[in-house]
Amino acid sequence: MDYFDLHCDTLTEAFRTGQTLQSNRLHIDLLRGGRNGRYAQLFAVFVPDNMPQAERWPYTEKLLRLIGEKYSLVRTAEQLRQAVVGPGIAVMTAIENGGAVGEDLFLLETCALLGVKYITITWNGSNAWGCGSLSGREDGLTETGKQALHRMETLGILPDVSHLNKQGFWDVMRLAGGPVLATHTASRGVHEHPRNLTDEQIKAVADTGGLIGLTLYPVHLGGSGYEQAERHLERLLRRAGERRVAFGADFDGFPAGQGYDGAEVIQGFYRYLCRKGYEPELLKRIFFGNCYDFFTGV
Ligand SMILES: [Zn+2]
Numbered sequence: 001m002d003y004f005d006l007h008c009d010t011l012t013e014a015f016r017t018g019q020t021l022q023s024n025r026l027h028i029d030l031l032r033g034g035r036n037g038r039y040a041q042l043f044a045v046f047v048p049d050n051m052p053q054a055e056r057w058p059y060t061e062k063l064l065r066l067i068g069e070k071y072s073l074v075r076t077a078e079q080l081r082q083a084v085v086g087p088g089i090a091v092m093t094a095i096e097n098g099g100a101v102g103e104d105l106f107l108l109e110t111c112a113l114l115g116v117k118y119i120t121i122t123w124n125g126s127n128a129w130g131c132g133s134l135s136g137r138e139d140g141l142t143e144t145g146k147q148a149l150h151r152m153e154t155l156g157i158l159p160d161v162s163h164l165n166k167q168g169f170w171d172v173m174r175l176a177g178g179p180v181l182a183t184h185t186a187s188r189g190v191h192e193h194p195r196n197l198t199d200e201q202i203k204a205v206a207d208t209g210g211l212i213g214l215t216l217y218p219v220h221l222g223g224s225g226y227e228q229a230e231r232h233l234e235r236l237l238r239r240a241g242e243r244r245v246a247f248g249a250d251f252d253g254f255p256a257g258q259g260y261d262g263a264e265v266i267q268g269f270y271r272y273l274c275r276k277g278y279e280p281e282l283l284k285r286i287f288f289g290n291c292y293d294f295f296t297g298v
Pocket of ligand 1: 096162163184250253
């Protein structure tokens with residue numbers, strides 16, 4: 001089984017706990033992820049809202065450089081094609097929270113040079129670009145946020161609307177000239193949670209030609225277990241279509257022990273969906289092909 005995942009916090013957790021991405025005691029590592037086939041993982045540098053502004057960029061740059069020194073990062077479509085031959089492993093990077101860059105949009109050029117594929121506009125709170133879904137604020141993107149979006153597009157860095165509040169989300173939809181990602185989210189129609197997307201939002205992301213990555217965070221799914229995850233998957237497939245749905249399991253973005261602690265869950269979910277009669281071709285797309293086609297420009 002091949003697996004392509006749009007979002008995890010494992011880079012941040014590995015750094016915090018002094019472990020490696022190759023093999024660790026966290027939710028996922030390259031060894032376990034690649035055990036069953038081709039494996040591509042976007043590793044996000046997560047910048048919490050409470051990190052002092054002055055520390056944010058040095059921290060982000062440090063982690064991006066560290067991962068770049070240890071692994072040959074996939075930056076281009078051709079590199080992705082090459083990396084997963086074998087079956088091989090593709091390591092890609094991203095930033096979770098535009099607050100890492102803040103007002104200094106020149107840093108976006110460094111992000112692009114360091115191979116950053118997407119930036120999540122906000123985390124749960126507010127930053128210089130906009131307001132998160134748990135910020136309690138109803139403002140849309142700031143002027144800096146709008147400029148950042150434009151700059152990112154010219155540099156080939158994708159916007160990620162996960163965590164963003166409703167107003168910011170629709171601003172991105174209105175202003176984006178290309179595909180938009182919602183890297184780790186679920187359906188609000190299935191479980192009412194501010195982090196989840198409404199049917200209308202799911203369709204809007206799909207209409208940009210972007211991707212929606214299903215999270216496996218039980219709090220956002222509204223329960224643990226494959227059945228509950230399947231309800232969200234079904235809803236995403238219905239609203240976004242079969243080519244726009246993927247995974248962004250958010251491994252290491254939530255505490256272990258909630259029924260989803262480990263890379264093994266992906267394999268288990270795959271088997272569960274096979275038993276439920278999902279077509280193998282569809283499963284291949286959701287677990288790998290949709291992301292692969294997207295990032296190789298098919
Ligand atoms: Zn997140």
